[in-house]
Amino acid sequence: MTVITTHKVRFEPVGVEMEVEEGETVLDAAFRQGISLAHGCKEGQCSSCKSLLLDGDIELLKHSTFALLESERDTGHILLCKTHAYSDVTIELLNFDEDLMRRSIPVKSYDAELVHIEHLTHDIRRLDIEISKPLKFWAGQYVDITIPGGVTRAFSMANPPSDGQKLSFIIKKYPQGAFSAALDDSLKPGDKLTAKGPYGTCFRREGRPGPMLLIGGGSGMSPLRSILMDHLESGEQRPVRFFYGARTQEDLFNLEEFAAIKAKLPDFKFIPALSMADGDAHWAGERGFVHEVLARHLKSENFAGEIDAYSCGPPPMIDAILPVLQMNGVEPDHIYFDKFTPAVR
Numbered sequence: 463m464t465v466i467t468t469h470k471v472r473f474e475p476v477g478v479e480m481e482v483e484e485g486e487t488v489l490d491a492a493f494r495q496g497i498s499l500a501h502g503c504k505e506g507q508c509s510s511c512k513s514l515l516l517d518g519d520i521e522l523l524k525h526s527t528f529a530l531l532e533s534e535r536d537t538g539h540i541l542l543c544k545t546h547a548y549s550d551v552t553i554e555l556l557n558f559d560e561d562l563m564r565r566s567i568p569v570k571s572y573d574a575e576l577v578h579i580e581h582l583t584h585d586i587r588r589l590d591i592e593i594s595k596p597l598k599f600w601a602g603q604y605v606d607i608t609i610p611g612g613v614t615r616a617f618s619m620a621n622p623p624s625d626g627q628k629l630s631f632i633i634k635k636y637p638q639g640a641f642s643a644a645l646d647d648s649l650k651p652g653d654k655l656t657a658k659g660p661y662g663t664c665f666r667r668e669g670r671p672g673p674m675l676l677i678g679g680g681s682g683m684s685p686l687r688s689i690l691m692d693h694l695e696s697g698e699q700r701p702v703r704f705f706y707g708a709r710t711q712e713d714l715f716n717l718e719e720f721a722a723i724k725a726k727l728p729d730f731k732f733i734p735a736l737s738m739a740d741g742d743a744h745w746a747g748e749r750g751f752v753h754e755v756l757a758r759h760l761k762s763e764n765f766a767g768e769i770d771a772y773s774c775g776p777p778p779m780i781d782a783i784l785p786v787l788q789m790n791g792v793e794p795d796h797i798y799f800d801k802f803t804p805a806v807r
């Protein structure tokens with residue numbers, strides 16, 4: 463019989479305790495026990511789970527030095543998604559959010575079937591799957607999907623949580639992408655998949671009257687659409703601005719859907735920003751990178767109330783957006799984001 467060695471983990475300053483098995487990361491142990499901690503990629507790439515080791519023996523697994531600098535390792539900082547414990551440990555959470563802890567949903571694995579794949583643009587696909595039993599999630603969260611052959615990637619739901627059994631995803635196709643290229647090549651309706659989740663902390667916070675900003679690019683549309691649809695279904699009223707970065711008009715999609723939402727939400731604007739529209743005399747909308755367009759709007763709009771901002775997409779885009787939000791008075795604890803970091807191969 464295999465004996466599993468477990469250790470106690472105590473999180474400060476919240477005083478929450480849990481156990482971790484040897485060989486399991488602290489973050490996975492938290493997911494298993496329904497304890498929601500700040501996280502993003504789960505792969506040592508994004509730094510969202512950075513914390514401080516106060517006491518105990520640990521091993522830090524291979525991670526990106528962008529996520530945790532060597533100088534931070536020397537001062538006892540760790541990444542929870544890359545930490546194995548070898549004794550009881552005490553960890554100080556640097557980013558903790560009581561709302562997040564209160565709303566945690568235990569992570570589970572679901573059998574799924576591929577239902578439909580649709581071309582939205584030349585390099586964006588919509589994937590629809592049906593899972594064996596409804597998944598409870600918050601709008602903006604993601605699951606890890608495994609396809610036949612074993613490739614697993616993170617994808618954010620594009621549908622609102624009201625339909626937890628039929629899940630849609632907006633996926634960018636990369637040349638030779640182990641998952642995304644298979645959408646055009648080998649994957650077909652009826653294929654058996656696995657979806658594990660829900661993960662992610664960039665989910666809609668409810669009951670807030672101030673303006674809501676949604677900022678994304680490419681397949682970052684996926685979780686932002688889920689948040690927007692969930693907001694629409696909630697009946698809540700607040701100003702909503704959706705800034706969407708793309709290169710040319712060819713990269714835009716779902717435009718009719720946003721026009722229909724505008725008719726239902728009294729103070730909603732979808733603001734596409736094109737970064738490569740110089741030669742396009744027919745484009746009457748915003749030009750420039752999405753963070754530049756965001757900066758111009760934040761200066762010219764006279765918003766009342768505290769702003770909540772949600773941003774999803776490629777890491778460089780998020781890195782450009784965060785300072786614009788902060789310089790325009792959006793409080794750091796009202797900024798929620800998911801960096802779509804590439805998977806570690």
Ligand SMILES: Cc1cc2nc3c(=O)[nH]c(=O)nc-3n(C[C@H](O)[C@H](O)[C@H](O)COP(=O)(O)OP(=O)(O)OC[C@H]3O[C@@H](n4cnc5c(N)ncnc54)[C@H](O)[C@@H]3O)c2cc1C
Pocket residue numbers: 502503604615616617618619631632633634635636637638639640641642643662681682684685776800801802803804805
């Ligand atoms: C929290 C989270 C949520 C995500 N949600 C979504 C989502 O809703 N929709 C979506 O399309 N993707 C999302 N991603 C990214 C997704 O998980 C995959 O990384 C992406 O689809 C590429 O996987 P692949 O197997 O096709 O490519 P891979 O085989 O992993 O990579 C092939 C090549 O493609 C290029 N590449 C891959 N990913 C990137 C990248 N992010 N930026 C630049 N070049 C890259 C690289 O050159 C790489 O060598 C998310 C990632 C995270 C961490």
Ligand code: FES
Pocket residue numbers: 500501502503504505506507508509510511512529541542543544
């Ligand atoms: S570095 Fe741990 S969740 Fe991204």
